Amino acid sequence: MPKAKNVLYAQAGGVTAVINASAAAVIETVQKHPETFGKTYAAINGIKGVLEEELVDLSEIDLATLEKLKYQPGAAFKACRFDLDPLEHNPQQYQRVLEVFKHYDIGYFFYNGGNGSMVTAQKVSDYCCEQGHEVICIGVAKTIDNDLALSHCSPGYGSAAKYLATSFIEATIDILSMHDTSTKFFVMEAMGRNVGWLTLAAGLVKEVIPDAPLLLLPAERPFRREAFLKRLEQLVDEKGYCVCMVSEGLQDENGNYVNITAVEHTIEQDYTQLGGVGQVIAKIAADQLDCKTHCAIPDYLQRSASHCVSLTDWEIAYGAGEAAVLAALEGEHGTLPVVVKTSDTPFNWTFESVTLQDVANLELRVPDEFISEDGMDISEAGLNYLLPLIQGEHRPDYRNGLPEVSPIDFMPVKPCLSAFKAVK
Amino acid sequence: MPKAKNVLYAQAGGVTAVINASAAAVIETVQKHPETFGKTYAAINGIKGVLEEELVDLSEIDLATLEKLKYQPGAAFKACRFDLDPLEHNPQQYQRVLEVFKHYDIGYFFYNGGNGSMVTAQKVSDYCCEQGHEVICIGVAKTIDNDLALSHCSPGYGSAAKYLATSFIEATIDILSMHDTSTKFFVMEAMGRNVGWLTLAAGLVKEVIPDAPLLLLPAERPFRREAFLKRLEQLVDEKGYCVCMVSEGLQDENGNYVNITAVEHTIEQDYTQLGGVGQVIAKIAADQLDCKTHCAIPDYLQRSASHCVSLTDWEIAYGAGEAAVLAALEGEHGTLPVVVKTSDTPFNWTFESVTLQDVANLELRVPDEFISEDGMDISEAGLNYLLPLIQGEHRPDYRNGLPEVSPIDFMPVKPCLSAFKAVK
Known part of the structure; x- marks a missing residue:
């Protein structure tokens, strides 16, 4: 032996x-x-x-x-x-x-x-x-x-998704209760670089507030300003407010990041630090609606929320x-x-x-069937994928x-x- | 009758x-x-x-x-x-x-x-x-x-403080574990307009990590850039990283807000919407340390976290x-x-x-004895005030x-x- x-x-x-x-x-x-x-x-x-x-x-x-x-x-x-x-x-x-x-x-x-x-x-x-x-x-x-290819999901994703969904739902209840005379647009920014898996987690708000006026901006879809504003106005007209989750790595139609925090130059490559796109989106919404908007950036909280x-x-x-x-x-x-x-x-x-x-050079992006046709909502299939991954609590x-x-x-x-x- | x-x-x-x-x-x-x-x-x-x-x-x-x-x-x-x-x-x-x-x-x-x-x-x-x-x-x-005068504390403060402290502690453990080759400065932005009560909540990190390299920037103290950078460098030299909480209403030595999001004009007065100072502080730190920094802005999450x-x-x-x-x-x-x-x-x-x-026109600011002499830390008295207010959990x-x-x-x-x- x-x-x-x-x-x-x-x-x-x-x-x-x-x-x-x-x-x-x-x-x-x-x-x-x-x-x-x-x-x-x-x-x-x-x-x-x-x-x-x-x-x-x-x-x-x-x-x-x-x-x-x-x-x-x-x-x-x-x-x-x-x-x-x-x-x-x-x-x-x-x-x-x-x-x-x-x-x-x-x-x-x-x-x-x-x-x-x-x-x-x-x-x-x-x-x-x-x-x-x-x-x-x-x-x-x-x-x-959650961008690990060949795997149904990545260990760690379900908890970050649960944390983001929980926070987003609580914030939605907040906006729902105050939009009449205060904030009408709230946006939260999710991590995930070039994939929108964490952005998708906001879709879980529908499990608690089925008719929530939700707008998702996942990294898999380019940001189309006119389409965004049209959908935003429609939701605010209908419900009085709109709640949004955006991917930190949202790109415009030319493939440029909508916002970046910093660029770090290393010998091998330039590393782009993302973050701050939520505030850009909030400003665009504020200008259009002429109203108060708010933006939350949980940043590291979403990857360390052991509670x-x-x-x-x-x-x-x-x-x-x-x-x-x-x-x-x-x-x-x-x-x-x-x-x-x-x-x-x-x-x-x-x-x-x-x-x-x-798996080394593959990246698992959110599949088309998990995103609505207009690119700004989650599909039933997306919800069905997400729900099992966030089940169960540990106090x-x-x-x-x-x-x-x-x-x-x-x-x-x-x-x-x-x-x-x-x-x- | x-x-x-x-x-x-x-x-x-x-x-x-x-x-x-x-x-x-x-x-x-x-x-x-x-x-x-x-x-x-x-x-x-x-x-x-x-x-x-x-x-x-x-x-x-x-x-x-x-x-x-x-x-x-x-x-x-x-x-x-x-x-x-x-x-x-x-x-x-x-x-x-x-x-x-x-x-x-x-x-x-x-x-x-x-x-x-x-x-x-x-x-x-x-x-x-x-x-x-x-x-x-x-x-x-x-x-x-927590700015209600004549009251030991305000209903609602303890929960926001507990949420912020919990999140800050988890993030600190995150930075502690990664600072050697990644983010060396992390800052979180607390609400509270002109009072630093919520900023103070980050001081509770000391209950879990007694030697945490903490830097507080409460609204009660003007932002002194040189003093901030000196303390920051000292903490990073000593511990390899620094975690910071800043009041959204931080003002410079001339009494101007360090950062504002928007100004809303109403008939009665101009309403200044605060927010974003965390990113300003993160940028100042990044430039000084020439390293990666991160910023979290919990925004409404801190007032709606019923979990x-x-x-x-x-x-x-x-x-x-x-x-x-x-x-x-x-x-x-x-x-x-x-x-x-x-x-x-x-x-x-x-x-x-x-x-x-x-009570109408009074504002309760954080008393001097709750803030350290250099204005960038919590005192023992501050911790003793805070701790009873965050006790107990509801699942x-x-x-x-x-x-x-x-x-x-x-x-x-x-x-x-x-x-x-x-x-x-």
Whole structure:
């Protein structure tokens, strides 16, 4: 029987409200298979923590900490927006990862990140294998944006959608009660870059207020000012007000973002930071209606609202971590377990593996059939897709009136290799 | 024994997450005293609904509706931003109110609004009395801004503070986990116009993350750019990131708002709509630190988040409605029951009446002792003030994954007087 190999888990990219459920699942599932897995480590700050030998040891994690981890917002092991350079540009980085993996006898690498980071993780594992140190690499999916291709949905999306829908519904009740002499147009801005999945979540307002005068501006449709104003005026004429959700990445008919916050120049590419389009839309509406308008931008609140998670999404996120470990046990490498729906009523799902390479450059946009023909509303099919993903609540622990989400301290590993600075 | 007189309840001004608890309290307390009170009506859209004879009859309200009302967000009877003109400018309005009050035999008028609206309510009641129709007028306090003078706190503030603190804490955990390679400065914008009470709520992050690198910019202190940047850089040097809450009404050293959204011109005055200062602050920080920053603007979400109410605040709001009815029973007129703290441990309070005239033109700003000497942090005294107000949670009813806050239909009263259009 071959000696058990150690496990490394790490997080990368934008967090979700349930990313740590996946972490807990990896830890718990690994613990169930001592014949295969040895110690469990996590890197702090993703692959950057591997380079810099900043690790924590999770082998002796106590039950209370594990339970707290399951509903902790943020990335409990810190998530990096840092990727390795291409091998040919910076072989030192790969050699360093190999050095760390060898030293800690890492045989399994579970990377909970975006598509790009997971492909890098696979490359570095491949490199290690080529150098004679076998490392199995499996991805753990997560993104609030829901743009992961080949998957029914992305772990993290359901909770962000539930938070946005809850907030949007409450705000709609507010506007409904005050529009007669105050704000007649309210707009909220959703994240999601070039996909409108989170914008779609506002459509759930119809489940509570069936005739809500709703106007959606998903990123999948160009912003047509005249059509928007026409629909807006029609809704305000009919109902006295209008509530709107807009994608941060809304583009005009020429394919330019309606609004951007900043552009960050990096060596590889320019990174466009989105945000603020809600205020542009509010101003356009105010000018047209000559009335008071308001705009909410929940920003990070939508990806960190652990007080408002969807229990179904939590189970999916937990399942993603568990499935990754099971895939490793099956001898897979370079794969990602994705969500496959197995039944509609009751909603049920399983995980099936796809290769990381296959999903890396795909982006799942909202399909046409989920958006109304005029591009400004959700369809019945869209609602049917969304509803199962936001079911179930988890009441957070409160202490002294506040959610008990104090940062968790894990057992740091004392570095013993030579120092290595990860720089860009 | 004199014949029982009917009751009119109405709502005005910006809503709170618990304003309908006050409404329910008025209804329930009135029901307990049939010897004094006859039917209970509510005006739709505040005093505007009185003018236009748009009323609902709450006398036969069923228990289930009353229970739902208690935790319903928004203003269940619609709240107006509409005030009567001065008597000398528009006596027709006053005559009309008298006509409606006479027709419906209104002897008690409970107005749940801002200071200004409540003074108008008193004036109109005074007018009715002068014309031989006696109407007792009592105010019911509410405002998320917490700027009601002579009161320990305002009903509605505790819930908005709890919502903002919860959101800010979750976002802080998010930034804490990602700042190493991503956003180093996060700012959230709080409502409150010229007072920083809601901004102060971010200070509660210290209860969960004692060493959180917090920077507050309350409206009570002018924005000093150099001091802000110095403190910001110091916090980022020390902790790697900084989280900030700013008042929408932040002013510069010359007393000008740092940012405004729009200016609305009315006959009486120009109304400045605030909002957007968070993005200005984020930009200043981004330029200084040359890093990614983010800004959240919860806007109306902070006053309508019934999924995150403070149970203590709810009890205070319920108590405000109850105290108003009891004050009427005591024969008061033109008064407002305000919150008086009776003990610190356990936190307890009672209601005492002040005259509406006395509080009308006062504004309660955050006292110096609640703000640190440098003006950018909360003091221990500030935390001690805040904590009791956010205690306790109420879990909303969920149906199909969403809060069950569908609008409530009340029994409309069929108008029988001549039509009257309330216009400005």
